Amino acid sequence: MRRRFWPRQPLALLALPLAGLLATVALPSAAQGASTGFTGTWAAAPTGVPASDSTSFADQTLRQIVHTSVAGRTVRVRFTNEFGSTPLTIGEAHVARRAADGPATAVDPATDRSLRFGGRSSTTLAAGSQRWSDPVALPTPAGGSLVISLYLPRRAAGTVHSSAFQHGYVAAGNVAGKPDVTPTATMTSRYFLSGVAVDRHRRTADSALVAFGDSITDGSNTQIDADHRWPDLLAERLRGDRRLAGTGVLNAGIGGNRLLRDPNPPAGSGAESYAAYFGESGLKRFDRDVLRQPGARAVVVLLGVNDLGHPGTTAPASEEVSAAELIAGYRQLIRRAHDRGLQIFGATILPFEGDTLGFYTPQREAVRQAVNRWTRTSGSYDGVVDFDAALRDPDDPGRLLAAYDSGDGLHPNDAGMAAMAGAFPLRLLLKH
Template identity: 55%
Template sequence: MPTRRDLLAMTSGAVVGAATAGVAVPASAHATGAWVATWAAAPTTIPPTPPLVLERQTVRHVVHCSAGGDEIRIRLSNEFGDTPLHVGAIRVARRAGDGASTATVPGTDRRVTFGGRGDVSIPPGAPLVSDPVRLRLPAGGDLAISLYLPDRTPVTTLAGFSFQENVIANGDVTAARTVTAVSTVTQDLFLSGVAVRAGRAAVVTLGDSITNGANTQNNLNHRWPDLLAVRLRAAHLDLGVANVGISGNRLLHDPNPPAGSDAVGFANYFGHSALRRFDRDVLAQPGAGYVIVLLGVNDLGHPGTVAPPSEVVGSDDLIYAHRQLIARAHQAGLSAFGATVLPFKGDTLGFYSETNERKRAELNRWIRTSGEYDGVIDFDRATRDPADPLRLNPTYNSGDGLHPNDAGMAAMAAAIPLGLFR
């Protein structure tokens, strides 16, 4: 049975063939080929604390793209809002410079429309996908995406940890080459995706804070999915990478912080469980052909710390959840790759116990040996301490015994067999 990526390739070929045979192509079809995700952020709701409120302000996001192309689409999200989201203007340009720069490249600024409209209202619970925008985006390039919010707008839909500094400026400065920031946020506000009309397929990385990039340096794009994209480009594999990791995410449970605990102030950023968000965050990615799943450590570590002890799970529960993700990926035509859970003995977050280590080992053994995933990525072996395999390698430890540092992220990316994508 053809996979989704096979069908995408056949569809692209059919379109090109029809065009060269002289069949009329609609005027709106500026280019051929399928849309492929080049950047993504998985949206969540916010904690029950007063939200950030924007009014007559512009938020400029910097997004680091994987695949390139001559046309792009932008996806906004009001999926956790309970009132319409009014966006007065949105513009996109190539980002100039690197690091924390939010300046734009001269001559690349483009107005973004949605069904021909530049001023739009997004219904509660809905996303909104833009019209195609003609803009040459090189593979590995950065975009500056600016949203103007004219009305009083509580920020209720966001990606809570972007590890990229985005800026807020007064007024509608969406078209400005440089903006004067009144504040900086390391979150993606109402922005959830960019797609390009190029590429063969997208690799979607589904995970938690380790996939999201926790404890890596801001503004450097050293998350392991970013570094995987670098390797794919170097190998001339025409693939986008869409990172939908959410810090604190679990396979089986939504956030459920104990009443009165500090976790009440941040746990909602952990997002819906992977079982709940899989269709929205993975299967809905344009051109999704592969999914890499790295999940399970928070299911082990959260109960009794930032979740109630009643949510303790066994390795059989984790395997059940992984099997469900595999089934849903296969039903949609995606290849699914399982990644082993990294070691965390000696962590500073209270996750480690002998019981949790036994469950981790049982889950990893199943991922490696069951044959149920289409391929295995052994992050455990890539990051463990040779002297004590239950701990992170000290060279890769960011300091908390759980999250890899930038060097650890590089080791993870290097451990991914590129043959999985050929």
């Protein structure tokens, strides 16, 4: 029997041996550190940084902007030091709604709230840890912008989401509580910030859908500051349906991410300078980035194109994958999701013939076709999202339709992202 999705009541690193990656693992508590009654309204998956990235902050304030998917009356924010090698000290943190007018760095001062941690205004996160702030009353609209300001008194480095497709700002000193700041730098990565959750009640969020994927889910090649990633556009579509208007949509995409393996750049390839941003394998990070999301009740998986395309470029040629290996990885995610009561939907891998990144070969196309055929017909998933059918060129189905191609033959443009959001079958979220 299919699991019911919407409850009526609230409720690299060196590649590891494939056999080890496919082993079943014990799962931690879902939504660890977030109170029952909260659901995610925004998320970003953290990664480590390569040795070449010397970015750090000290006696500086980071002002970062997030786009909410559902509304709430009370807010919590998740900070992360999961890939740091030293403690992360948060001297002060604030959350506010973005100012309706004025510069991008400004907040609405009437909405500014100081975040606390166990009642204290500051906290220290041990290396490898994350922490939710205490709840704070702040009416938060769906589809709006929240500004999170974080003062870092001592050197902080090591945990990032490298491609935000959103501008953030760095300012000198502790200006976390100021209505506006004078930036000393701008950034398009997210630092030490991985989630925002809102209280769940009948008129807002009842549960969340996690979009688990790679750069296509992360929003690669979309317009910066436009929130045109397909999960954002899907959230907008859900808000227009009264039956699903309380559905949180959480983006757990990481550019370059693979299902089966961690980053493993060949020496001398040049990929050593950025491959760590690709994040741990989907199999390894599934617990943190999906199962622990507050309010998560379903996940859609769009991973596999980098498993196909990276060998011989940013990974050793020996890591070429077969359809059977990818399917074994998907089956593990399905089992782990079902063990935790989540529905899991499979998304077909988009076409990439003619790409400019060196991904395509006829052999890899045959694997893609075999994987997509299994996704559509095996019945292993609780539902299928056929992105391939929605975005391929009907006259040349191995390629993206030109109108949806960002220019590299692999990543959809903003119109393609809209087509992906439109291709998601809403009936999947209404299943009983």
